[in-house]
Amino acid sequence: MIETDVLVIGGGVAGLLAAAKAADEGVEVVIVDRGSGASYQSSGVIDVMGCLPEGEITLSPLEGVTQTIECLPQHPYSVISSERSVADVIKEATKCLLDMASTHEVRFDGNIEKNVILLNTIGSFKITCFYQSTMSGGTLNKLDGASLLVVGFNGLAGFNPRFCASGFKHFASKFNVELRKADGVKLSLPALRDFNLTFIELARMIDKDEFREILAKKLRDETVKGNTSHIALPTLGLRKHYESMRILREETEAEVFELVSPPPSVPAQRLMRALEEGVAEKGVRILRGYKAVGFKSEGRRVMSVILDSGGKHFPAKAGAYILATGKFIGGGLVEEEDKVKEAVFNLPLYDERGKALRGQKIPRLLARSPFPQGGHPLMGCGVKVNAQMKPVVEGEVVYENLFVAGSLISGYSYVREKSGMGVATATGYVAGISAAIYVG
Amino acid sequence: MEEYDVIVIGGGSTGTSVARDCAMRGFKTILFERGDLASGATGACAGMISGGTKYVLQEPEFSAMCTMEVINLSRIAGHIVFRTPIITAILTEEELKLRASFAEKYGALTEKRQASPILVLSPQEARSLEPKLSSKIILAAYFDEMFIDPFRLTVLTALSAKRHGAEIRTYTEVIDILHKDGEVYGVKVRDRLNGKEEEVKGKIIVNATGAWVPEISRMVGVKQTLRLNKGTHVIFDRRITRFGIICQALDGRTVYLFPHETGSILGTTAIDIFTSPDEAEATYDEVEYLISSMEMAVPSVRKARVVRVMCGVRPLIAQWWVPEGDVTRNFKVIDHEERDGVKGLVSVEGGKLVVCRAMAEKITDLVCEKLGREAPCRTHLEPLPGADGKISVEELASKYRVSPQVAGRLASRQGTLAHAILSEARDERDFLSSVCLCESVTEAELRYVIRNEWGVTLDALRRRTRMGMGPCQGFSCGFKAMSVLAEERGIKVDEAFKELENFLAERWKGHFVILRGAQLSEYEMTQAAYACVGSIDVKIGGGDK
Known part of the structure; x- marks a missing residue:
């Protein structure tokens, strides 16, 4: 049996931030997490708003937020802004997250006023405004006139440096950035598995001094040979990424940076570990392997949440509950008889425009093309919340001591907007404060 | 303009x-397929x-032919033929x-069919x-039945045809049939990858386009x-079940659930269509019909992961006033000179996968007759590439130091050719990395099919290797395969991303x-990875500076 002031369900970025903020307010917080959710599958950067509703890139995240909430009054950013300036909330929330990360060896660069283009290991790009400082050397605006070397490794699966090099040249020119040169090379290094090496395994190798030394020498040779100004690597390490970056920069005298990668990405593992350490330092307990499967309520109060651990059920009691279970990856939304259902409290669901879902089957919420201009209606579906992040139905609060954070909230599609981490951070922050105030 | 003896339209089985068959009997042959090989009903x-x-009672002669063909296919393509026990x-x-x-009657035939009673x-x-x-x-x-991998077949x-001198042109659409004075003399084609059009002359045109047969015939005014x-x-x-399961459907038809490759396959519906086969697509009702039917016999199918x-379209012979199940599965070779006065045009109606070789034999017999050549059919005797011997998975795995899983899956697709594929990776051990984890497809196999098996699109790579057919449905292999394809074929970046x-x-259609x-x-992962990290849905407007 768990008893605490605030129980956070879900240990992704939204849940961690909610927990951190509530703990900062001086209340006791426990996080229960069924496993690792969508944040572990993210790219490890914090995007706030990358694209406008029509799909165009926005260079200013805040301008993008303003334009988006004009179109989508149910957007979580809009809901937040009913009491305070949304820009202020996002700034405070992201600061809280970035501070926590940086005290645990994951430093970020960038600012909320400006989106940048980062290159990725697929050969294309990612739009974001905050990025881990291992990636800073490679924001596209810094690559004009650069002579770029994309470095792969024999044995490393899923990364083709030659293709990426041509991809970067292509996409850079679309953004009016001319790479003087972009080449790809595969290094053969001892001690690497000769095939099926993963990014994480490579990261662990780079963390090792001996391996890093050999890598530095190889890179120096390549740099001299190609008159290279910038070096892109698929990863810079899991724990000693700054040390590696510094040493490789010194050795090569080139700007060494890390590419963004699709899941499972090393930067995401680093970020999540840093945030977990950050909340733990604030006295928050994280319980892994506990899945919320039900609840008990009296009137408009949640009395307890039923947790499942290895088939055993037991209750967790708290003054306030924060639901940060995400969408389908996180398990916050599930399918039942082809309809979407909120997994723990069976909260009523709404679409991106704020309309209640009335038993539409999932195929009705999908477009006929995989990446349609407006996104799939399904990705905009979730729980509707008020300014305190309390779930509401037809304007009425469902449970007065329940708060929701992250992508479980309806009214936006992070897939289309490139706003997933920003919304998770901002809503987690607000939910954390609201829950703390409620129990305090 | 080159002249061919035979132009075949349609790259299905x-x-x-x-x-x-035409190439083996010495005819100068070219085949045009508007999409990929096996992209229609075959696939x-x-x-x-x-x-x-169900055909044993209704059409004993045809059934006997099918039995013969099972034996023939086992002989020429043993490594892709497998036996499935069925309840x-x-x-x-x-x-x-x-x-x-x-x-009882079916049982009497089992010995001849090399099947269990x-x-x-x-x-x-x-x-x-x-x-x-x-x-x-x-x-x-x-009882048990034999199955074959239709893609590999x-x-x-096609590979065998090529080895005998035939030209195979995929992604090349026949847009017109050249004809004069009641005689066809060639086709006009468009390469769908580069848009180029050309005319190709030929003496005999074989319309083997399955459900599209009427659309092709219409080009010469034949109804x-x-x-x-x-x-x-x-x-x-x-694999939901260990055995294949057959049971009665809700409407009295028969449905089946077969273990198939790494998964299970539940089928099938039968709905007459009256629009173009291009427009045919699976519907929610069909899915529910199949699952509701099968769950009577296998309740857990309801909770299994779809x-x-x-969907595909059967090109049945036009018998009406009977339910689909009673329509013959036999085929008819049509000599349009005889039937419609159009010299040089031959088409085929009906048929099914198992008799594809027999259908070809009949058609090629007619071609021989028309072009005045006597040549015996040998297609049932000569093995297809990779089927010329046994292969030991353990030996393959230890020789090239790959996992038995990778070796086994490769051997099941490529037979004895697996040696050639892995030996190419001897100096490039890197190529042994798995591109598709669901189906154990290595980069070496992808490069091989790109070079040797008309693997010109990612979709084509999928059909040849099963890449992207597993649970992740292309999420983790799509971008990796794209870079391999782009590199092998010298495709530009924007075209690669379009691909x-x-x-x-194509995966989304399913x-x-x-x-x-x-x-x-899995859906959310694909959306997030490709849109949020890969930005493939992003419109690039202004500059970054």
């Missing part, structure tokens, strides 16, 4: 078999090669009477063999009618109809 079937239990689960007394009547099982016996069966079954029958047949009948399958992520749905989009769009359970998480 039939068309490629015709090209192979949408369950791969069963048999007379099918027919009987749920009602009425069904029992119906099934009993042919069990039918074995009647009590419900307890059946459930001890296959615990997933419902406790409501009243009786069961065990078609590609290997041809088929009974076009749509069939939908539901694909599951794993990976995707697919990736096409591939994901999802938007039905997306359930754990597959929703």
